[in-house]
Amino acid sequence: MGAEVLSMSIDSMFVHKMWNDNELSKMVDGGVPFPMLSDAGGKVGTVYGVYDENAGVEARGRFIIDPDGVVQGYEVLTPPVGRNVNETFRQLQAFQLVRETAGKEATPSGWKPGKQTLKPGPDLVGKVWEVWKTEQAFD
Amino acid sequence: MGAEVLSMSIDSMFVHKMWNDNELSKMVDGGVPFPMLSDAGGKVGTVYGVYDENAGVEARGRFIIDPDGVVQGYEVLTPPVGRNVNETFRQLQAFQLVRETAGKEATPSGWKPGKQTLKPGPDLVGKVWEVWKTEQAFD
Amino acid sequence: MAEKAEVGCARPTGGPVGEEPVKTPQDTPKTIKEVRGMIKVGQKAPDFVSPGYQKGEFINIKLSDYLGKWVLLCFYPGDFTFV
């Protein structure tokens, strides 16, 4: 999918190994392929704004970082609600397209690969309604 | 959908009116129904971490706030990439379900209304793989 | 909830209201400095007042007037932009 995944929680790398071996490897063939990182004390999570000092755990924060090391997008959810992996892929593909076109194309609401992009420029100001319909965000 | 929408940018309320009348009302029947707020100088956006002082504009930040005024989830994207409104609805419905069940149910990755929830408890530790399959995140 | 605003020549503006985010006692001074003003899930959304436009009227909104309801607060780069 064109991106390296890093996961992180306050659990030690020993616990990561146990979770991989005892549960995750039964859900994913061959176990977890990416690095499972350990952030004891939440030092990294604090800097990223996802560490809850009272609970001592990290929220479901997900950060998309481009090849220059720049944060392009992020999402944070409280623990009981899981992420939508497809939405993460959609956003990653959108950011990759914007980068490949050096900003000449932008991806409107609900865009996914194969759908229409917009080409920002003076002629488009006030005319988006002529070239793009609201329904396109939902199809 | 069970939530009040507030939109906000650095544009004045006069510009909001012009945008509504001249473009958005051609895209949405009857124009924009919710309040379009004005954050001149980015004072509110600064507190929410979405104001870019150099560009003088706000990123695409979206915050889900529960009836107690508590932030349950948020997402921030750079300007060229649009949001996915369906994903916002999915998350809102998930947070509402967690609140209605007082945390007795949690929504796994990729959950949407009608799909299986998880009931956290000691018996489920290490056994998620028995009751929930990774493919369920994508169907 | 939305208070109608009188409009003069000055462009009205709003801003955050209320107390600073609560500092938990066990925070070290360094931590307080780093997390101050940072939005966190599970914590109160910072309150604000803001002027705006809705259905033909200029209004004033205070976020805390929406207590009891779910709120989607959406920032965007600007009117007449493209995405």
Add this chain to the structure above:
Amino acid sequence: MAEKAEVGCARPTGGPVGEEPVKTPQDTPKTIKEVRGMIKVGQKAPDFVSPGYQKGEFINIKLSDYLGKWVLLCFYPGDFTFV
């Protein structure tokens, strides 16, 4: 990219590395205090080093070693949790 780690009895740990976030000159002192440490799109992701586990080995990772690649950095509440 991932450096293999020797494991002893102490539980290893990591943390943020590198400089503080750059302060833009036009910031007032108040603004600097409020935005310090806040993650913002369009700005550099704070660098860090962290120990971890991958495919049977204990490793050390530095975020900045991934420059040139897209990275998805995913935090979660804890191993053996439910969602």
